[in-house]
Amino acid sequence: MIQVTNLSKTYNGVTVLNIENLEIKKGESFGLVGNNGAGKTTFFSLLLDLIQPSSGKISSNGIQINTSEDWKPFTAAFLDESFLIGYLTPEEYFYFIGELRGQNKADVDALLAKHEDFFNGEILKNKKYLRDLSKGNMKKVGIIAALIGNPEVIILDEPFANLDPTTQIRLKKIIKELADTPEVTILVSSHDLQHTVEVSDRIVTLEKGKIVKDIQTSGETLKELEAFFAI
Amino acid sequence: MFKRFITLEWKSFLRSASLSTNLVLKILMILGGIYFGACFLVLGAASYYLIADYGLQPLETINKYLIYYFFFDLAIRFFLQKTPVMNIKPLLYINIKRKSIVNFALGKTMLSFFNVIHIFFFIPFSIVLLREGFDVAGVLCWFTAMFAIIFFTNFLNILIDKKEVVFYAVAAIFVTLGGLQYFNLFDITQYTGAFFQMIFQTKWMALLPVLLFCALYIVTFRFFRKNLYLDEGLSVKQTIAKTEDLTWLNQFGTLGTFLKNDIKLLKRNKRSRTTVFMSVLFIFYGLLFFTNSIEAYQNPVMQVFAGVFVSGGFLFTFGQFVPSWDSSYYPLLMSQNIQYKEYLNSKWWLMVIATVVSTILASFYLYFGWEIYLLIVVGAIYNIGVNAHLVLLGGAYVKTPIDLSSSKGAFGNKQAFNVKTMLISIPKLVVPMLLYGLGKFFFGFEIGLLLVAVAGIIGFAFRNKMFRIIENVYKKEKYKTIAAYNQKD
Structure with missing residues (x-):
């Protein structure tokens, strides 16, 4: 589904990301771990064509990301708060995204109803604009909005951060369900090794912009990762 | 202490x-x-x-x-x-x-x-x-x-x-x-x-x-x-939000989607409300010219200047910051499947509607004679036909993020100054003044007006071409714009 070739990103002579070759298969649940500054967000921003690669390319479903825009209809993401429109209420925001992705109000309502327990009664009909929500609640809105319109590629940057334990568990359930859907490729980055191991089939570790580990998840993965990071 | x-304070000022x-x-x-x-x-x-x-x-x-x-x-x-x-x-x-x-x-x-x-x-x-x-x-x-x-x-x-x-x-x-x-x-x-x-x-x-x-x-x-507590004076004031469907806009398809958003943008943010308030003030700007209270403003060419400004207040103050109005969620827009044309179209319609409304509100200028009001109407035609495109083009080069929640900076954003935008803004006022001046000088008042109006109509005919040019600027400047919007001050 996603093919990365000789990708690099350099800022003022400092290479922050350098991936020679990486292939993410369709339907894979892909976890990305690494310390601060390892290049996780840079990689995701490149995947969404928000920044330009210094060299190399990424293709999604055979479409080169930085030359065509045809990957947009089947790709959805939530990286940070700049994906939210502060002056809208959550409902308005969901419908706005829905309309952009060719979904009618009923489709969006059905999706929202499905994730009602994820919202925990704190999002919908709460008479608050997105800008006034807490960080955790903003994140809930962004994550669910990324699911609107049945995207085939879903990119979530640090989805577990700022969430309360209950919501983290619910989010893991949602991601696992998506991972079980063969059409959906899901990419998740996290600092939390245990969460990542639980939801991903494959885990790639970045260090200073380079891939240092690429493992299929098994019973030993968590131990292996913990050993790697415990320096 | x-x-x-x-x-x-000194450091925060310098940096x-x-x-x-x-x-x-x-x-x-x-x-x-x-x-x-x-x-x-x-x-x-x-x-x-x-x-x-x-x-x-x-x-x-x-x-x-x-x-x-x-x-x-x-x-x-x-x-x-x-x-x-x-x-x-x-x-x-x-x-x-x-x-x-x-x-x-x-x-x-x-x-x-x-x-x-x-x-x-x-x-x-x-x-x-x-x-x-x-x-x-x-x-x-x-x-x-x-x-x-x-x-x-x-x-x-x-x-x-x-x-x-x-x-x-x-x-x-x-x-x-x-x-x-x-x-x-x-x-x-x-x-x-x-x-x-x-x-x-x-x-x-x-x-x-x-x-x-x-x-x-x-x-x-x-x-x-x-009130020096986090939950009192230092807290950010929250307003009670009301979900608005504005379903009547659905008949316009994608254009409606964006219009809905833009209307909420204008209504719910302090900065944009100030812009609307200022464009109402612009309607009265012509009084300085047409009441003959200031000598330098009695020049007929200056009166066209006023004519353009009376109806164009919103167009200038809002249009020059497209797409900066959407700066706080620009990465979202850029990763969605959005046609730039529809996006621009929505902003364009907003400006057209505001110009028409301003022109109607300005009908009290009829008191000063129909010639004066005609000047304003012709100014509005030029605004819709030519200036609406020019401000959008100029805005495409403005890379100043807008903080919607603060009304400061609505009176000329310091960082918004750049040479390209300046150059683009010259024809907005100088061309109609020249056209009118020439027409009036050689043929008379009516021809002067006609020339400005025709320029507006010709400009309108090039709308799609202009939109394509602006789209290309958006595409070319995309990464720079995203990076600039990410920098908050």
């Missing part, structure tokens, strides 16, 4: 994003400051003799209108002056008395440009008074009273800040007073003028404004001291 605060932009801008800002200072200085020195030339009593005349002077001061402060929020949060739990934090924050505002500028008027004026043989003690008392009132306004503005209701109530009172005075029904200046005059004669009256100022300082101090 205060010394530390001052170092902090602020707006100061580190570019040198040209800094120079422009300094020149602007000097210009205003000089204006006030000349005004202060010369107004005594100017008024005397009209055969009026200078001091009495000044005293008479002082009340309006102070009101305008308040109005300007309301829109432009920053509130004294220094970076308080990190100081709260440190070993500093809350009292000193508040005192410093409030004291700082007294040194603001909006107070200092008055020195340039009142000092030369007082010196002239002394030269003309007015009583020294009287002048000193009067001067003290003036500054007490200026500082009073300063703190009044701080207290009413953010409460638009209070400000518009005060504004309404003053407009009513002005109206009553104009129609000779009730003249407030008789009382206030007499009071200011009295300060001169009975010196102790100067104590009154000074006491008022002290009282207000204490009130403000207590207010801030009491």
